[in-house]
Amino acid sequence: MPQIRHNETIDTLLQRRSIRAFADERIDEDTIFSLETAAQHAASSQFLNDWSAIRIEDPDIKQALAQIGKQPYIAQAPLLYVFVLDEHRNAAIAQQQDIDVNSDEFTLNSSYRFSQAQNDGAFALHAMETAANSLGLGCVILGSILNDIDRVIDLLGLPQYTYPLLGLAIGKPAQNPAEKPRMPRSMQFFVNQYPQHDEELLEGLQEFDEQVHQYYDLRNTARPVDAFSAQIAKASTDKEVLVRNFSHAQRQGFELDK
Numbered sequence: 001m002p003q004i005r006h007n008e009t010i011d012t013l014l015q016r017r018s019i020r021a022f023a024d025e026r027i028d029e030d031t032i033f034s035l036e037t038a039a040q041h042a043a044s045s046q047f048l049n050d051w052s053a054i055r056i057e058d059p060d061i062k063q064a065l066a067q068i069g070k071q072p073y074i075a076q077a078p079l080l081y082v083f084v085l086d087e088h089r090n091a092a093i094a095q096q097q098d099i100d101v102n103s104d105e106f107t108l109n110s111s112y113r114f115s116q117a118q119n120d121g122a123f124a125l126h127a128m129e130t131a132a133n134s135l136g137l138g139c140v141i142l143g144s145i146l147n148d149i150d151r152v153i154d155l156l157g158l159p160q161y162t163y164p165l166l167g168l169a170i171g172k173p174a175q176n177p178a179e180k181p182r183m184p185r186s187m188q189f190f191v192n193q194y195p196q197h198d199e200e201l202l203e204g205l206q207e208f209d210e211q212v213h214q215y216y217d218l219r220n221t222a223r224p225v226d227a228f229s230a231q232i233a234k235a236s237t238d239k240e241v242l243v244r245n246f247s248h249a250q251r252q253g254f255e256l257d258k
C-alpha cells in the first residue's frame, strides 16, 4: 500500500476544511501582502494574468454580499475578496497598442478566453486559500455571491470585459469542523482512459455514501449530512442554480458563442 509523504505543504492541503465562523480579529498588513502576492504567483494561461481580486472593506458592501449569498458569515469575515475574471485590463492594454477592441478581430471577449480566465482566477484563489491555511487562517470559498450577478457587477463597479467569479472569506477560525470525507481515489483518478463502464466507475460509492452520512456539518448539527448519492440526486434538479448562469456575461461585453 502506498503511503502519503508528509511535509508542511501536503499536510496543509490535507487538513483543508471550509471555515464559516471567524474570530473578530483583523488581519495585519503583512499577512494581506503575503496572501495577495501568493495569489499573484499562481500560473495563468498564456501569461494573460486575466483575473483581479477586490478586497471588500466597506461594511455596507460586505453586508450586501452576505444578503446576496444568504450567508451571514460573509459579512463577518475579517478579510473578504471577490475574485473577478478580468479581460478589461488586457483590453485597455491592447487598445494602447492600437488594437480596435470593437472590431471582429478582438478575441479577448471570446468563450475560450472567458473559460481560461475563469480557470486562472480559480488557481489564484486557491493559492491564496492555501497560503492563508498555511498561516493558520481559515477560509471559505463563496459561490453564493453569484445568486445575483447583476447586483454584484453594480456593487463592485465591474467594467466591460470583467465578470465576478467567486468570493473568498478569510479569518482566524472560530470553529473546528471535522474534515469532510473524500471519495475513494479510484472513483476520481483513472489511468489512461476514463472507465468505460459505470459499474466500474461507481465501485466504492456505497462505502463513500456511508462515510459522508456520518459527517456533521456545523451549519446544522442536528443531524448528519445526507449520503453523497442523495446530495447529488438533490443537486441534479436544483433550480436555484439556474440564476448563476452566464447570461450576464453579454452585458459585460463577452460573446460566449464566439
Ligand SMILES: Cc1cc2nc3c(=O)[nH]c(=O)nc-3n(C[C@H](O)[C@H](O)[C@H](O)COP(=O)(O)O)c2cc1C
Pocket (backbone or CB within 6 Å): 016, 017, 018, 019, 020, 069, 071, 140, 141, 142, 143, 144, 145, 166, 179, 180
Ligand atoms: C466553487 C465553490 C463554491 C463554494 N461556495 C460556497 C458558498 O457559497 N458557501 C459555503 O458555505 N461554502 C461554499 N463552498 C464550500 C464547499 O461547500 C466545500 O468546499 C465542500 O462542501 C467541501 O467541504 P470542505 O471544504 O470543508 O472540505 C464552495 C466551494 C467551492 C469550490
